[in-house]
Amino acid sequence: xxxxxxxxxxxxxxxxxxxxxxxxxxxxxxxxxxxxxxxxxxxxxxxxxxxxxxxxxxxxxxxxxxxxxxxxxxxxxxxxxxxxxxxxxxxxxxxxxxxxxxxxxxxxxxxxxxxxxxxxxxxxxxxxxxxxxxxxxxxxxxxxxxxxxxxxxxxxxxxxxxxxxxxxxxxxxxxxxxxxxxxxxxxxxxxxxxxxxxxxxxxxxxxxxxxxxxxxxxxxxxxxxxxxxxxxxxxxxxxxxxxxxxxxxxxxxxxxxxxxxxxxxxxxxxxxxxxxxxxxxxxxxxxxxxxxxxxxxxxxx
Amino acid sequence: xxxxxxxxxxxxxxxxxxxxxxxxxxxxxxxxxxxxxxxxxxxxxxxxxxxxxxxxxxxxxxxxxxxxxxxxxxxxxxxxxxxxxxxxxxxxxxxxxxxxxxxxxxxxxxxxxxxxxxxxxxxxxxxxxxxxxxxxxxxxxxxxxxxxxxxxxxxxxxxxxxxxxxxxxxxxxxxxxxxxxxxxxxxxxxxxxxxxxxxxxxxxxxxxxxxxxxxxxxxxxxxxxxxxxxxxxxxxxxxxxxxxxxxxxxxxxxxxxxxx
Numbered sequence: 102x103x104x105x106x107x108x109x110x111x112x113x114x115x116x117x118x119x120x121x122x123x124x125x126x127x128x129x130x131x132x133x134x135x136x137x138x139x140x141x142x143x144x145x146x147x148x149x150x151x152x153x154x155x156x157x158x159x160x161x162x163x164x165x166x167x168x169x170x171x172x173x174x175x176x177x178x179x180x181x182x183x184x185x186x187x188x189x190x191x192x193x194x195x196x197x198x199x200x201x202x203x204x205x206x207x208x209x210x211x212x213x214x215x216x217x218x219x220x221x222x223x224x225x226x227x228x229x230x231x232x233x234x235x236x237x238x239x240x241x242x243x244x245x246x247x248x249x250x251x252x253x254x255x256x257x258x259x260x261x262x263x264x265x266x267x268x269x270x271x272x273x274x275x276x277x278x279x280x281x282x283x284x285x286x287x288x289x290x291x292x293x294x295x296x297x298x299x300x301x302x303x304x305x306x307x308x309x310x311x312x313x314x315x316x317x318x319x320x321x322x323x324x325x326x327x328x329x330x331x332x333x334x335x336x337x338x339x340x341x342x343x344x345x346x347x348x349x350x351x352x353x354x355x356x357x358x359x360x361x362x363x364x365x366x367x368x369x370x371x372x373x374x375x376x377x378x379x380x381x382x383x384x385x386x387x388x389x390x391x392x393x394x395x396x397x398x399x400x401x402x
Numbered sequence: 403x404x405x406x407x408x409x410x411x412x413x414x415x416x417x418x419x420x421x422x423x424x425x426x427x428x429x430x431x432x433x434x435x436x437x438x439x440x441x442x443x444x445x446x447x448x449x450x451x452x453x454x455x456x457x458x459x460x461x462x463x464x465x466x467x468x469x470x471x472x473x474x475x476x477x478x479x480x481x482x483x484x485x486x487x488x489x490x491x492x493x494x495x496x497x498x499x500x501x502x503x504x505x506x507x508x509x510x511x512x513x514x515x516x517x518x519x520x521x522x523x524x525x526x527x528x529x530x531x532x533x534x535x536x537x538x539x540x541x542x543x544x545x546x547x548x549x550x551x552x553x554x555x556x557x558x559x560x561x562x563x564x565x566x567x568x569x570x571x572x573x574x575x576x577x578x579x580x581x582x583x584x585x586x587x588x589x590x591x592x593x594x595x596x597x598x599x600x601x602x603x604x605x606x607x608x609x610x611x612x613x614x615x616x617x618x619x620x621x622x623x624x625x626x627x628x629x630x631x632x633x634x635x636x637x638x639x640x641x642x643x644x645x646x647x648x649x650x651x652x653x654x655x656x657x658x659x660x661x662x
Contacts, residue, residue, distance in 0.1 A: 125626035129650070132406050132624070145628075153643040158619045160629040162454045167621065174628045176642035317453055369621045370446065370453040372408055372496065 102386050103393040104379075106140070106360050108338045109261030109286035111222045113140035113195055113361055116394060117351065117379045120342050120365030121146055121199035121225060121265070122171065126185035127192075133372035138379060140361060141195035144185065146227050148201050149210040151177040161298045161307035166317025166344065167366060168296050170310030173201050173233055178211045186218065195222035197263070201230060205250050209257050216259035224260050226250070229267030229292035231314045241267035241292075244279035251283025261286035263340060266331070268320075269295050273327045274334035281335045289340035289363065290331060291324045317366040318344040325357050332358025332399055346374065348381025358399040405436055406624065408444075408496035413487055414469060419549040422476040423517075424485045425461070428495060431468025438502035439463070439525040440592075440615055440654045443472060444623040446494035447480050455496060456480050457620050457649070459592065461520035461550075462527070473520035473550065499623050500653045503613050505529060507588030511610075512539040512558065513575050513601055515593025519550050521615060525590055526557035538584055542575040542597060576600050586610055589657075599662045612657035618648045625650025633661040 104115040118141035124130055127142045136142060154174025161168045175181075181198070189196045198221050202208035208226060215221050228240035228247060240246045251264055264280035266273065268291035280288050293314025298307035306312075324343025332339045341359030345351050346367045354362045367374035382394070391397060415427035433443070437460055444455030462471035476485050487493060503525055510529050514522040519541050529537045537558040541551060546568035554560050562570030563578040571578040575597060578584075589612035591601045598614045605612035618630035631645040636659070638646050646652065646660070 123622070123627060125628075129622070129624045129626040133408070151642040153645065154628060154631070157629075157631060159631070160454075160619050160621050160627075162452060164451050165453070167454060169621070169627075169629065171628050174631070174641065174643065174645070176640070180642050318450070366453065369455070369623075369627065372622075372624070 102383065102391075104382060104386070106394060106398070108340070108360055109223065111195060111261060115140045115379050115382065116355065116361035117375055117382070118197065118340070118361055118363045119143050119368070119375060120363035121227065123365040123368050126181065127189050128185070130368065130372060134376055136189075136192040136194050139194045139375055141197050141222065142189060143197040143225055143363060144181070144199050145175055146173045146199040146201035146230065147175050147178045147181045147211060148173065149178055149207050151175065151180070156309035158308050159310075161313065163296070163298060163315065163319060166315055166319035167369070168298055168308060168313035168315050169293070170308045170313035172310065173230055175201070178214045182214065182218065186220065190220045196220055197223045197225050199225045199227050199265070201227045203233075205253050208250065208254055212254050212258045216257070221260055223263055223286075224258055225263040225265050225289060226254055227265050227292070229265050231267070231269060231293060231295040231312065238267060238269070241276070242270055244275050247276055248279040248283040251280050251285050255284035263287040263289050265292055266290040267292050268323060268327055268343070274330050277331040277335045281337050285337060287338045287340060288331060288335065289342065291320070291327050291343040294320055294323065316344065318346050318350070320344050321350060325353050328354055328359050329357040345378070346370070348378050348385060351378045351382065352385060352397065355394070355397050356399070356401040360398055406497060406499065407432065408494065410492045411495050413489055413491050413493055416487055416489055419473065420547045423473065423549050424476065425471065425473045426484065427469050427471045428493065429469050430495065433497050434463055434465050434468045434470050437463050437470060437498040439528050440503035440521055441498040441500045442653060443470065443495050443497035444499060444620070445472070445484060446496070447483055448494070449483065452480050454621055455623055456484070457499070457617070457623060459521040459615070460498065460524060462524050475517040496623060500649060501651070503590055503615075503654050505532060507586070508534055509536045509585065509587045510538065511584060511586030511589050512537065513542070513589065513591035513593060513597070514539065515542040515575060515597040516544070518591070518593030518597070518615065521592050522590070523550055523554055526554055530557040538586065540575045540578050540584070542593065543569065545569075574600065576604055579604070589613065591615065595662060602657045602662055605657050613654050614657050614660070615653045616648050616655065616660075617653065620649050623649050634659055635661060
């Protein structure tokens with residue numbers, strides 16, 4: 102049975118990765134999960150300097166999901182390289198560093214800092230965080246800006262680049278094509294959907310940022326639809342995510358056209374979720390006589 | 403693999419202590435074996451509608467029988483669900499989480515406010531076993547519907563304050579301290595933010611070291627998601643910004659290191 106997939110020349114032993122921002126840099130979850138078994142670990146977004154993030158409360162629960170406005174708090178790329186990367190290098194998995202910034206120069210600085218790190222397999226460029234005022238989403242909702250930042254990052258990146266797309270757009274295929282046009286090696290989607298929750302007892306917003314990114318099973322059908330549309334609009338591989346809790350959810354994304362999937366919010370409800378999905382894929386393939394995972398990728402037309 | 407785990411644990415006891423306050427014992431010998439006073443557990447709903455764990459402080463640890471006790475307040479649909487479970491039912495739980503209190507000093511002053519009272523029981527029990535340690539506890543309630551007071555009296559000299567004055571000192575826990583002229587060489591506290599803020603000031607004015615246990619909305623419970631941070635005075639060595647993770651670096655912080 103073959104569960105290996107290849108994205109931009111990078112081999113993943115199985116198509117299951119973590120979703121940025123839900124798994125730190127792997128250390129905390131390594132108490133629950135053998136990181137060697139994962140197709141890849143996608144880190145929390147890293148900027149050129151430490152970011153303090155937003156005020157609390159930063160999260161709220163919603164029906165079948167959650168809303169977050171962490172604000173991309175991170176210790177900065179230097180700390181990541183010095184502390185987190187050596188930790189991750191101990192494992193036989195792909196290290197995919199999520200990169201965030203406020204300006205194109207910020208993104209490029211992080212990407213250049215990582216160019217001497219051969220243990221980093223790929224870079225995921227976050228142009229879709231809805232919770233920071235500048236940067237991020239500013240590039241993720243305008244196809245021209247998305248194409249431009251993609252090509253600027255691509256010029257400087259030693260590793261393949263994955264552009265992480267926002268669902269907060271009118272037509273996801275326009276953004277997917279813009280990333281491809283800019284030279285992206287792959288795209289990942291969906292980031293969170295912008296939402297709002299009111300705390301009626303305190304008569305205020307449930308998260309301090311007023312709005313937050315909605316994730317979890319509540320958004321899964323939207324994510325599957327967008328992955329399907331994007332996969333059919335571009336030639337580069339698509340990494341699918343958005344509310345995957347179980348193997349059945351992961352298979353929906355794969356059949357819709359995702360070459361790999363990321364598990365995010367599910368980690369909070371079940372720290373073993375990644376491993377359970379990996380084992381579930383193997384079981385599904387065995388039970389259904391599937392020899393190669395590629396038989397499933399995009400099989401629903 | 404580490405010391406934390408997530409399991410399905412059997413509920414060995416569930417009783418109502420006061421209006422909306424419930425006491426739950428679970429059987430979990432692994433967690434009971436390593437848990438410390440001041441740590442917490444993450445309890446999960448059985449409903450797919452509620453994904454995030456509820457952080458609940460550990461009220462008692464029975465290492466011999468491998469059991470843990472939690473006393474919680476029904477504050478929403480999740481805790482409502484927990485309160486309606488029955489003895490013999492099971493519940494998903496992750497832990498033990500957080501750092502817990504460091505047992506220090508010879509004259510301890512414990513402050514528990516509302517649903518911050520439960521962790522004081524295990525703490526008082528452990529402090530009472532420390533040779534020569536005098537344990538005093540000030541418990542702050544809304545009204546005369548007291549809970550855990552009698553159980554705490556087995557390990558500590560207990561003082562009570564109520565907001566409406568229906569039991570003990572009228573006012574807050576610091577009013578009770580004034581009334582009784584209490585002193586200490588170590589303060590331990592858990593309760594609502596305004597109470598902790600008052601204790602932080604009081605401790606600074608009296609030059610008494612204080613350990614404050616904070617509460618914040620959590621998602622992962624293990625330090626990965628950075629949802630439950632609190633402001634720190636200095637740049638934190640892990641985050642490299644001025645905040646700390648309540649679930650992992652806390653929930654217990656030294657009063658001097660945090661901004662409330």
